[in-house]
Amino acid sequence: xxxxxxxxxxxxxxxxxxxxxxxxxxxxxxxxxxxxxxxxxxxxxxxxxxxxxxxxxxxxxxxxxxxxxxxxxxxxxxxxxxxxxxxxxxxxxxxxxxxxxxxxxxxxxxxxxxxxxxxxxxxxxxxxxxxxxxxxxxxxxxxxxxxxxxxxxxxxxxxxxxxxxxxxxxxxxxxxxxxxxxxxxxxxxxxxxxxxxxxxxxxxxxxxxxxxxxxxxxxxxxxxxxxxxxxxxxxxxxxxxxxxxxxxxxxxxxxxxxxxxxxxxxxxxxxxxxxxxxxxxxxxxxxxxxxxxxxxxxxxxxxxxxxxxxxxxxxxxxxxxxxxxxxxxxxxxxxxxxxxxxxxxxxxxxxxxxxxxxxxxxxxxxxxxxxxxxxxxxxxxxxxxxxxx
Amino acid sequence: xxxxxxxxxxxxxxxxxxxxxxxxxxxxxxxxxxxxxxxxxxxxxxxxxxxxxxxxxxxxxxxxxxxxxxxxxxxxxxxxxxxxxxxxxxxxxxxxxxxxxxxxxxxxxxxxxxxxxxxxxxxxxxxxxxxxxxxxxxxxxxxxxxxxxxxxxx
Amino acid sequence: xxxxxxxxxxxxxxxxxxxxxxxxxxxxxxxxxxxxxxxxxxxxxxxxxxxxxxxxxxxxxxxxxxxxxxxxxxxxxxxxxxxxxxxxxxxxxxxxxxxxxxxxxxxxxxxxxxxxxxxxxxxxxxxxxxxxxxxxxxxxxxxxxxxxxxxxxxxxxxxxxxxxxxxxxxxxxxxxxxxxxxxxxxxxxxxxxxxxxxxxxxxxxxxxxxxxxxxxxxxxxxxxxxxxxxxxxxxxxxxxxxxxxxxxxxxxxxxxxxxxxxxxxxxxxxxxxxxxxxxxxxxxxxxxxxxxxxxxxxxxxxxxxxxxxxxxxxxxxxxxxxxxxxxxxxxxxxxxxxxxxxxxxxxxxxxxxxxxxxxxxxxxxxxxxxxxxxxxxxxx
Numbered sequence: 001x002x003x004x005x006x007x008x009x010x011x012x013x014x015x016x017x018x019x020x021x022x023x024x025x026x027x028x029x030x031x032x033x034x035x036x037x038x039x040x041x042x043x044x045x046x047x048x049x050x051x052x053x054x055x056x057x058x059x060x061x062x063x064x065x066x067x068x069x070x071x072x073x074x075x076x077x078x079x080x081x082x083x084x085x086x087x088x089x090x091x092x093x094x095x096x097x098x099x100x101x102x103x104x105x106x107x108x109x110x111x112x113x114x115x116x117x118x119x120x121x122x123x124x125x126x127x128x129x130x131x132x133x134x135x136x137x138x139x140x141x142x143x144x145x146x147x148x149x150x151x152x153x154x155x156x157x158x159x160x161x162x163x164x165x166x167x168x169x170x171x172x173x174x175x176x177x178x179x180x181x182x183x184x185x186x187x188x189x190x191x192x193x194x195x196x197x198x199x200x201x202x203x204x205x206x207x208x209x210x211x212x213x214x215x216x217x218x219x220x221x222x223x224x225x226x227x228x229x230x231x232x233x234x235x236x237x238x239x240x241x242x243x244x245x246x247x248x249x250x251x252x253x254x255x256x257x258x259x260x261x262x263x264x265x266x267x268x269x270x271x272x273x274x275x276x277x278x279x280x281x282x283x284x285x286x287x288x289x290x291x292x293x294x295x296x297x298x299x300x301x302x303x304x305x306x307x308x309x310x311x312x313x314x315x316x317x318x319x320x321x322x323x324x325x326x327x328x329x330x331x332x333x334x335x336x337x338x339x340x341x342x343x344x345x346x347x348x349x350x351x352x353x354x355x356x357x358x359x360x361x362x363x364x365x366x367x368x369x370x371x372x373x374x375x376x377x378x379x380x381x382x383x384x385x386x387x388x389x
Numbered sequence: 390x391x392x393x394x395x396x397x398x399x400x401x402x403x404x405x406x407x408x409x410x411x412x413x414x415x416x417x418x419x420x421x422x423x424x425x426x427x428x429x430x431x432x433x434x435x436x437x438x439x440x441x442x443x444x445x446x447x448x449x450x451x452x453x454x455x456x457x458x459x460x461x462x463x464x465x466x467x468x469x470x471x472x473x474x475x476x477x478x479x480x481x482x483x484x485x486x487x488x489x490x491x492x493x494x495x496x497x498x499x500x501x502x503x504x505x506x507x508x509x510x511x512x513x514x515x516x517x518x519x520x521x522x523x524x525x526x527x528x529x530x531x532x533x534x535x536x537x538x539x540x541x542x543x
Numbered sequence: 544x545x546x547x548x549x550x551x552x553x554x555x556x557x558x559x560x561x562x563x564x565x566x567x568x569x570x571x572x573x574x575x576x577x578x579x580x581x582x583x584x585x586x587x588x589x590x591x592x593x594x595x596x597x598x599x600x601x602x603x604x605x606x607x608x609x610x611x612x613x614x615x616x617x618x619x620x621x622x623x624x625x626x627x628x629x630x631x632x633x634x635x636x637x638x639x640x641x642x643x644x645x646x647x648x649x650x651x652x653x654x655x656x657x658x659x660x661x662x663x664x665x666x667x668x669x670x671x672x673x674x675x676x677x678x679x680x681x682x683x684x685x686x687x688x689x690x691x692x693x694x695x696x697x698x699x700x701x702x703x704x705x706x707x708x709x710x711x712x713x714x715x716x717x718x719x720x721x722x723x724x725x726x727x728x729x730x731x732x733x734x735x736x737x738x739x740x741x742x743x744x745x746x747x748x749x750x751x752x753x754x755x756x757x758x759x760x761x762x763x764x765x766x767x768x769x770x771x772x773x774x775x776x777x778x779x780x781x782x783x784x785x786x787x788x789x790x791x792x793x794x795x796x797x798x799x800x801x802x803x804x805x806x807x808x809x810x811x812x813x814x815x816x817x818x819x820x821x822x823x824x825x826x827x828x829x830x831x832x833x834x835x836x837x838x839x840x841x842x843x844x845x846x847x848x849x850x851x852x853x854x855x856x857x858x859x860x861x862x863x864x865x866x867x868x869x870x871x872x873x874x875x876x877x878x879x880x881x882x883x884x885x886x887x888x889x890x891x892x893x894x895x896x897x898x899x900x901x902x903x904x905x906x907x908x909x910x911x912x913x914x915x916x917x918x919x920x921x922x923x
Contacts, residue, residue: 002640020394022671024783048780051624054596054603059401061597061666062625065910068783075797078780078915079633080624082596084604090621094633101639102545117396121473126603131413132439132533133497135477136484146465146486153465153517199508201484202468243619247445247611251464251486251495252437263617375607399670403658405601410564442567445611448574448584 002100004224004389006235007350009038015215015335016184023058023114028070030216030340031110038220042072045220046104051081051091052112052339057123063112071110071218084127085287085374087111088217088342089243089381092370095221096238096383105223111344113337115212120338127376133250140289141209143377145201147255148292154256155307163203165310166291167194170207170333172319173288177330179359184213184335194291203292210289215337217344224389236350236385239367240274242267243381250376261300261373261380268369268382269302277302277324277369281384283352283362284318284326284369285345288333297371298326301382320362328352328360342372346383353387412442415454417531425523427492429453435493459523460542461489466500466515468508481505487521487539498523501538514541548638549763549770550921551645552580552756553881558720558749558869560655565600569612569651569752576647576754577614580766587756588643590620591634593627593650595873597663600656613649627753627877628907628917632776634757644762648755650874654748660872667910669783678785681745683911684824685737687790691830692739694791695841699739702826703730704847706743706867709828712854713864715893720749720869730825744825744867751871753878771884774902775808775920777801781913790912795834798916803836806920808902811836815920816900817886818860819879821908823870828852828860831906835918859896862886876907880919887923 011034018026035041048071055061064073064080079098083090088111095109121139128134137143152162171191177183189207197206227235244260244267246253253259265277274280284303288294295309303324304312312318318326327333329348332341349368351357357365367386373379409417412428416439419426427438428451435444438457443450464486472480483505486495502524503514521539529535554576561568577584590613594605602608606622613620623629627650634646657663661679668674691697704727713722725743733742756766763770778801779794799811808814818835822828829843837858838846846852852860861867863882866875883903885891905919 002642019396054605055666056401056596056603059399059670060668061663062595062910064625064780065667065783065914066669068780069787073780074782075779075794077778077798077801079629079778080626081621081633082604082606082624083622084607093621097633097636097640097642100641101636103636103639119474121471122475123603125473125475125477126601127607129602129608130407131409131417135533136482136497136499139473141471142467142469142484145467146484149467149517150465150486199468199470201470202508202512243621244617245610245615245620247616248608249439249494249497251497252445259617264619267619375604375610378607378610397671399674401666403597403601403662405656405658407600407656408562408564408653410562410567412567413564443570443574443612445616448570448577448614448616450574 003102005096005099005238006222006227007219007385008222008227008232008235009034009220010347010351011037011218012182012344012347013216015182015213015337017116018214019116023117024067024070026114026214027067027110027112027216030218031071034218034220040220045106045108047077047098047107048073049079049081049091049094049107049109051087053087054123056126057118057120059118083374083379085338086342086372086379086381087339087374088344089346089370089372089383091343092346092383093241093243093381096241099221099223105226107221108218109221109343110216110218111340111342112216113339114214115337116214120212137250141201141204143250144290144293145204147377148296149203151256151296157307157310161310163195165295165313166208167191168313169291169294170194173327173330173333176320176328176360177334180329183330185211204290208291210332210336213335213337215335215340217340217347219343219347234354236353237389238383239386240268240272240384241382245375245379248376248378255377257306258296258300260378261297264380264382265301268384272384278304280367281324281369282365282367283328284324285329285331285348285371286326287342287345287372288327288331289336291333325362328362342381345370345372349385353385412440416440420535421529421531423525425457425459427455427457429455436491437494438489438492438496457492458490461487461521463517463519463521464488464495465517468511483515485539498536499538502540546639547760548635548773549758549760550755550884551758551763551766551770552576553884554579554754555718555878555881556750556752557718558751558871561750565653566609566612568653569609572752572754573612573614573649576756580756584614587614587647588645589637590615590618590647591623591630593623593630593873593877594652595624597666598652598657598872600653609651613647625873626907626909626915626917627874628919631755631877631880631919635773638757638759644759646757648757648877650751650753650877652871652873653750654871655750657748660748673785680911681737681740683785685740687912688739688824688826690790691826697829697841697844699731700727701844701847702829703727703744705822705825705828706730708853709861709865709867712862712894713868716863716868718869719864721747722864722868740824746823746866746870749869749871751869751874751878753874753881755877755880769888771887772922774922775802775806776918778915778917780915785911793834793913795831795913795916798918799835802918802920808920814902815858815904816902817883817896818858818904818906819863819882820860820906821866821875821879823866825867828865832860835904854894855897862894862896876917879905879907883921887921
């Protein structure tokens with residue numbers, strides 16, 4: 001296998017509606033913070049990986065040009081990774097391979113999105129091909145609500161219990177966001193609020209859905225030699241990574257037992273030597289734009305058995321004080337600048353194992369799972385980080 | 390410095406012209422004649438609809454064309470109740486996954502033929518596993534909307 | 544590099560419009576390269592594709608659409624945007640890291656379905672300033688050409704000579720989109736687009752689905768007896784605003800230096816036997832030749848006139864006809880790799896260069912006036 005790789009620093013913007021800054025300045029905010037955090041300068045890095053959502057969302061194409069100055073990447077080698085919603089975790093993978101292959105020692109990965117400037121659901125519609133499915137698939141919520149419905153029917157889950165569990169997830173994540181200084185949506189909600197919110201795409205209601213956020217995330221990856229050279233003690237070692245994709249046509253693959261999610265996690269577990277994820281993992285940052293879908297992920301990632309998630313959610317198994325805390329940052333449900341979101345998941349996982357997560361720190365976290373999803377309910381990517389080499 | 394920051398309004402519209410290719414040309418010709426075509430993979434024996442040039446899993450050319458039944462079973466549905474720029478279908482509508490009889494993938498289309506204005510009423514009518522049937526438009530243009538929607542069978 | 548990576552098979556579509564849809568076309572190229580290398584889909588380790596949404600038929604998240612056409616169903620695959628040499632390098636890294644033995648690299652751009660290249664490259668401009676002025680790639684190139692001729696006394700006839708050479712070379716390339724016998728006069732008298740650029744000095748809008756199969760040393764032995772080895776790679780990105788940059792002192796020397804260092808090349812004039820470079824505008828071939836160290840600064844025009852860069856010369860440049868003859872925007876960098884591989888293997892057919900060639904350079908650039916450059920070195 002290749003060289004060991006570690007995350008040594010994280011910089012995030014204050015996510016939210018950020019019409020106070022231009023898009024390049026937003027990107028720069030995250031980049032400045034990661035350099036401030038690590039004490040490094042742009043001269044130190046060997047290459048930059050940039051990534052975002054499609055150009056329709058940004059209103060600018062090939063944004064590695066647009067952000068060349070904001071990322072301080074002029075004169076440097078560059079890669080531009082894009083895999084739709086999973087872009088963020090794919091950025092982390094690209095940085096990993098750049099170093100693991102021996103081609104670099106320090107790489108900056110930057111994910112970014114300024115959602116309030118574009119029209120996210122209109123963009124999602126252009127992801128769907130124009131011949132067959134564009135007329136029927138209502139952006140992301142349409143796809144995801146069909147998927148969660150398929151899942152609850154498959155296991156004969158009681159509709160009320162599923163609804164209660166999804167509401168529980170919404171309430172607890174919204175509470176967690178108050179402990180994350182970078183989170184976007186900070187509102188207290190009750191289970192009743194969630195259950196009475198407006199229907200977006202049945203069964204998904206307004207408070208089951210992530211917001212549109214502006215935000216960027218910058219992460220510095222380093223080789224083992226560089227970690228030693230810099231004398232760093234607290235870093236997040238990359239322990240495992242996995243990625244899988246399915247067919248484009250929605251309807252070709254089963255989405256209740258979602259094979260791309262199952263197999264992406266398995267690839268990462270195999271590399272990290274993880275046999276029992278619920279026992280061995282200390283915390284997980286699951287990409288959860290929809291409350292219902294989050295439960296499906298728990299099952300596909302082996303955090304629990306198929307059809308078991310709602311019961312365990314209601315028992316608090318995945319809460320902040322539970323057996324496997326999920327999304328203590330408030331997750332995607334409270335902050336979703338899409339091109340950055342997957343990288344924020346990996347960054348949050350790294351902060352946990354570096355014991356730098358502040359008020360949302362899970363005490364003693366040593367092994368953390370991060371994840372992102374993308375395409376037409378099509379891609380899943382995972383990165384696992386740990387405090388031990 | 391101003392406290393209010395300015396924005397610029399801009400819109401991107403670009404023209405594209407996309408080829409149907411041989412397989413999809415034939416599929417849509419079928420639709421204009423009220424026929425739904427699928428492709429059968431000789432290796433895994435799955436029937437894929439709409440018709441495909443190749444099987445995504447076996448990665449070989451599909452050779453056999455099959456006429457697919459126009460009735461099927463509802464696999465999943467979504468009552469869509471929000472609007473956005475460029476949305477090609479006006480809400481409320483029901484997007485649906487339909488497993489047409491004799492096929493091995495779900496066909497995506499609309500559910501209709503009943504009153505969609507009240508969600509609570511819709512919820513009583515629509516159930517996964519229900520049987521549905523294609524309703525064709527009177528005028529057909531070799532387009533996916535040549536089927537107006539799938540209606541529930543009594 | 545402790546390990547070695549080889550190109551073991553290549554495939555590409557012609558540049559002219561096909562009535563096939565992109566989805567089927569991409570499948571056919573993938574099928575072709577798998578058949579050529581005797582692999583089935585299951586045996587392919589990983590897949591890295593290159594595509595840009597702006598050049599992708601109005602379908603966003605490009606790789607969502609073509610995912611299974613590349614054989615990627617339930618595989619670990621990824622995508623690069625803008626430049627297909629990025630995908631080539633990412634595939635190399637995935638093998639060098641020891642995770643995969645083979646990597647399929649695909650570049651996908653069906654230019655015939657897209658708006659004009661200039662309509663697309665206008666979207667590289669920021670929405671406040673450069674876009675409102677209508678700055679796109681052709682205008683940026685015209686500004687660069689004017690500076691280049693003024694500074695070094697390179698003549699417009701010398702610039703036009705690149706078009707003459709490359710369209711002639713393309714006569715022997717069955718995949719070329721444009722080809723023909725033209726004189727310098729023909730080129731200069733073709734319609735003016737953005738002075739000093741005329742129509743025959745500007746690359747067309749082509750189709751190109753281009754595939755390269757990479758393999759570790761061990762895996763390569765089982766697939767081919769003519770592996771072409773990856774020797775080096777370098778890239779470099781320039782500042783954003785056109786006015787902030789020195790258009791004649793760009794990023795190509797930095798990108799090339801990184802690639803040469805990795806490949807152990809000290810004197811490119813002597814050690815490079817053949818180059819396939821990206822010259823969407825004729826004069827850029829001259830400027831890039833200088834930046835790659837094939838001649839001194841300002842010497843590009845004389846280099847062309849010396850005949851060294853002809854197909855029969857010591858250092859043939861674009862024996863395929865280059866990007867002037869075939870311009871599938873995102874795919875053109877990887878297409879340079881494919882052409883370099885065909886030449887090193889002696890499989891280029893009618894456009895095969897003379898004599899035995901050991902080391903080839905493939906170059907890609909995208910953006911305004913060489914905004915980003917990537918260079919790969921390959922060797923037999």
